[in-house]
Amino acid sequence: MKRLKINRDYLITYGIVIVFYVIMSILKGTNNLSSLFKGLLVPLCVYMIMAVSLNLTVGILGELSLGHAGFMCVGAFSSAFFSMIMKDSITNPIVRFIIAIIISAVVAAIFGILIGIPVLRLRGDYLAIVTLAFGEIIKNIINILYVGKDADGIHVSFKDAASLGMGEDGKIIINGAQGITGTPNDSTFTIGIILLIISLFIVLNFMSSRSGRAVMAIRDNRIAAESIGINISKYKLMAFAISASLAGMAGALYAHNLATLNALPKNFGYNMSIMILVYVVLGGIGNIRGSVIAAAILTVLPELLRGLSDYRMLIYSIVLIGMMLFNSSSKAEQWKAKFSPAKLIKKHKTVKEAE
């Protein structure tokens, strides 16, 4: 009985995503969607995936990560690097992009494990600060990384483009701070939505799996979990790596949506990490559906406020503060409990159960 209810709650989440996709596709097909919204569809998917991914770390694992944009950065650069090299060899954009996404997920997961091993030994504030540092380290390393390709193979330098020592036919792929230019435009709304559904599927199923319950047990009471024989490091690392690989996928989607890819503080620095954390906090820590909706609202909001010109960012911040206050007030909690679609369906059952 219990299991059925959980699944139904998940189905609503998938349902919302699919309904959103269908509506947007119909509007797009009938030419009723403004250019702005057409352009926003892929970024929406990127940030929704990021929100789902970070919610796994913050909500399910219960550790505050402030360096999540670092994993997105790793995924973005590894996938864009692959696409740039394979641009001429694999001409089918879908095949190339799928391989690029897989690469981004794998590379980001490896980074997640590498960073997770030292970081996850820490707790609370210490962990948050160290993840913040790792996020910045990744960004700064990318900024001094020069990679070029010529007939001899791939050249790497940490100094400048001139020291790559490339042949006549050499092409610089990652040019330090100038990043990668000319990434093929492979991201589409459909692929974005598929990735979002895959992320939701992974996270939601993880939550109700044996490993997921172990992770949540660690979150709720570390000592109790340890006492019943749960391998703390293993499960923490597992959740962290999954979270990182999802962020890597979002990065691949981001990289293939724009022709230029730079690791700036704005898109891969702590600003972005905090922004994603805002999505998660606004949507509800541990509430996957909420964070998806929050990510969508906060991505679209600044664009809808363009009409206010100079006051745009000011109003945006005020609206954000307002939403946070509203969302955390007890009245809003009651209102949400009353109108939540999941609750509406199973309301009477829960009431009975409670009694």
Next chain:
Amino acid sequence: MKRFTSLMLAVVLGATLLAGCGGNSAGSGDTLKIGGIGPVTGGAAVYGNAVKNGAQIAVDEINAAGGINGVKIEYKFEDDEHDAEKAVNAYNTLKDWNMQILMGTVTSAPCVAVTEKTKEDNVFQLTPSGSSVPCTQYDNAFRICFSDPNQGIASAQYIGQNNVASKVAVIYDSSDVYSSGIYEKFAAEAPNQGIEIVAAEAFTADNKTDFTTQIQKAKDAGAELVFLPIYYQEATLILSQANTMGFAPIFFGCDGLDGILGVENFDTSLAEGVMLLTPFAADAKDDLTAKFVKTYQEKYGEVPNQFAADAYDAIYVIKAAAEKAGVKADMDASAICEAMKTAMTQISVDGLTGAGMTWTSDGEVNKAPKAVVIKDGVYVAL
């Protein structure tokens, strides 16, 4: 279940509302719509605001004088926060507004992302200050400023040919496209001009307040000249820290140093003798510059920098090309683009940032680089 259905319906309605009406790029008829994109909020807002204001002055002047081919200009500027993704959003917003010509974007990385979109939609694009090479990689994009490589090469040539110095240290921002772009080409051209680079010290955007290490290295290496292909905010710090350390070489910079005299709480006497290559000096005595600076000061209360001048020129270049191409207000963006990109290679414009500017079909401008030196607190042409 009933409530659930109604909730879903509400979601659907909400989405439809958000989506708004569809856009098409046909002209509206009686005005020519020119869009601008640049950062007016965030760290690079100085440049975006300068471009926005500079272009506004040009638009007002042209409209007061009867417009382009008798057609008034409508001008709208959108914020991109110096972010590629936001720049594309800004571009799409302008597209929904039925923009016909794009004047932008201000900074390089967003410009490259937007160029990809203008190419796709075949919209004419003229960037006032997007200096990295790929900004104009397609035939629909042109620029007013020099490209980064050209600035690096021009700087090396100027230093070499005028025997300014032979031992040069470079302090540059490795996390910035503009700065590292100039440095690379400068370093490549330096040996040809008999310049020895004795120290090349980098800093990043995250660490740009203390330059004592870099200055010390330049000093120890015996540099006669320190080349600063950076923006003026950092340059003021370098100048005052070098002064404290008793290091007084010649400082040489590019157009990013323009604006250094306007920094608040900066002792301008420290900038004495600083040389820079810039196409625009606010205190030049010619009528055009004097008039522009006066109007700008009256309207916005500050001395315009080179970005404002680039934007002012950009609007006049658009006017010249549009007149040459016979652009009408009811033409759509794609038709305008086709006509304008041929016209661009045929016109010659005298502007604030250069006399007799001409363009090649790859989007680069031909104009003479001007070197100025700061003497008694003002820019003096060399």
